[in-house]
Amino acid sequence: MINYILTISLIFLIAPFLLGLTKSIKMFLLFKKPISPFQPYADFVKLIHKELVYAKESSQISRIAVFMILSPIIVVVFLMPPVFHGSFYISFIDAFTITGLLSLSTFFLMLLGLDSANAFGGIGSSREAFISALVEPAMILTVFSISLIGQSIGISKAVLNLNDYFDINHAASFVLAAISFFIILIAENGRIPIDNPETHLELTMVHEAMVLESTGADLALIEMASALKFAIFATLFVSLFLPFGVNLCWCLAVTVFILKLILVSVAVALVEVNTAKLRLFKVPNLLGIAIIFGFLSLFIYYVVGE
Numbered sequence: 001m002i003n004y005i006l007t008i009s010l011i012f013l014i015a016p017f018l019l020g021l022t023k024s025i026k027m028f029l030l031f032k033k034p035i036s037p038f039q040p041y042a043d044f045v046k047l048i049h050k051e052l053v054y055a056k057e058s059s060q061i062s063r064i065a066v067f068m069i070l071s072p073i074i075v076v077v078f079l080m081p082p083v084f085h086g087s088f089y090i091s092f093i094d095a096f097t098i099t100g101l102l103s104l105s106t107f108f109l110m111l112l113g114l115d116s117a118n119a120f121g122g123i124g125s126s127r128e129a130f131i132s133a134l135v136e137p138a139m140i141l142t143v144f145s146i147s148l149i150g151q152s153i154g155i156s157k158a159v160l161n162l163n164d165y166f167d168i169n170h171a172a173s174f175v176l177a178a179i180s181f182f183i184i185l186i187a188e189n190g191r192i193p194i195d196n197p198e199t200h201l202e203l204t205m206v207h208e209a210m211v212l213e214s215t216g217a218d219l220a221l222i223e224m225a226s227a228l229k230f231a232i233f234a235t236l237f238v239s240l241f242l243p244f245g246v247n248l249c250w251c252l253a254v255t256v257f258i259l260k261l262i263l264v265s266v267a268v269a270l271v272e273v274n275t276a277k278l279r280l281f282k283v284p285n286l287l288g289i290a291i292i293f294g295f296l297s298l299f300i301y302y303v304v305g306e
Contacts (some may be wrong), residue, residue, distance in 0.1 A: 003250065004088035011077050014258065015231035016040035016224070018265045023198075025269035040227060047220035055213050057117040065115065066218045068108040070225045072101040076232050081159040081239040084246055084253030089156040095143035098155070099136055102188070102232075105225065106132050113210030124209025127280060131194065131206065134287035135187050141294030142180040146240045148301055149174055155240070162243040173300040178241040180293035185233040185268070187287060189226070192272040194283055197226075234264040 020037040027034040054062050076098055082089040110128050113121035143155065149170045150158025166174075187194045190207040197207060211222050238260035245256030278286060 001088050003084070003086065004082075007083050007087060007254075008078055008080070010083075010254065010258075011080060011231050011235060012228070014261065015227040016044065018234060018261060019227050019230055021262065022265045022269045022272075025266055026273055029269065029273045040223070044220050044224065047215075047223070048217050050216040050219075052216040052218060055116040055118065058115050058213070061111055061115040062213070062218075065108045065112040066214070066221050069105050069112065070221050070228075072105040073225050073228045073232065076101050077228060079155075080232065080235050081156040082246070083257045084248065084250045085160070086250075091154045091157050093155055094153045095140050095147060095155070098143070098236075099139045102229070103132065103136060105229070109207075109210055109222075112214070116213040118213055120205070120209040120212050124206050124212075127206045128210060130280075131187060131283060131287070134284055134291070135184055138180060138287060138290035138294050139184050139188075141291065141298055142177050142184065143236075143240075145173060145294060145297040145301055146177045146181075148298070149177070150240075155236070159239045159243055160246065162240070163246040166243075169304050170301060173297045173304070174241070176293045176297040176300070178237075180290045180297065181237055181241065182267075183286060183290040183293075185237055185264075186271065187283075187290070188233060189230045191268055193275045193278040193286065196277050231261070234261050237264055 017037055017040070020035065020040045023039075024034040024037045079090050079093045079098065079101075106128060110125040113125035113128070115121075144153075146162075147153050147155060147158045149167070150161045152158040152161055186192075190197050195206040207226070211219060214222055238257065242260050242263075245253050245260075247253075248256065
């Protein structure tokens with residue numbers, strides 16, 4: 001149990017660093033002076049000490065939505081697969097549970113955007129609903145497919161099985177699921193080419209539009225939720241699709257786990273630097289690829305046989 005708590009604490013601690021590292025790498029590749037990867041920690045402390053201001057038209061939803069956004073994400077963190085053998089994990093968690101909890105968080109984020117009666121908030125919530133409707137089926141198909149390859153519907157157990165033995169006959173299904181999940185990772189975290197987390201232009205912003213009226217500690221908690229969400233998807237990706245290192249001793253396993261998370265941050269930064277933001281009505285084309293790849297992964301698994 002102590003190992004389990006330490007693993008969960010590690011995800012909480014490293015989450016802001018991953019986003020800071022992604023931004024730092026992007027700035028370096030764009031020949032700008034990079035910020036420190038630890039800048040999100042300083043931003044969090046600064047926001048905590050700022051005054052809370054609410055729009056005159058807002059209701060009690062704006063007061064409680066922040067906690068409802070963060071709560072499901074915290075629950076998902078406690079459901080993450082083990083980093084090393086022997087660590088405690090919750091075995092019955094499947095794709096539907098994780099997708100449902102993350103969707104609940106997104107629902108309250110959309111409510112927050114609508115509650116302030118701000119036009120930008122409404123636009124952002126509408127766009128987020130549009131994107132989420134395409135991401136969720138792809139997420140369920142992909143995680144369900146990789147769980148079957150891992151011989152267990154429970155994600156944690158599937159990770160351990162994949163680390164112990166991987167059937168090469170399912171390599172095609174595995175690769176398709178990995179591509180699909182990486183697209184989902186980018187979409188769910190509002191990264192380029194789906195969204196640009198660093199802009200406040202009304203024609204392009206999605207996530208930033210919904211939190212435009214948030215200030216102080218509320219904004220700090222929303223940013224923490226965003227960082228944790230990125231860490232969750234990065235953890236799921238490295239656990240399911242890079243399932244090596246779990247059998248090492250705990251210190252080496254944790255080191256390998258951190259290096260794999262950093263690798264995901266680097267990959268996301270490279271994608272953002274080398275692609276342009278898509279127009280909103282072209283987003284379904286990209287997310288459609290994720291759905292098709294997730295379906296093909298599942299289909300090929302059954303065609304090849306268990």
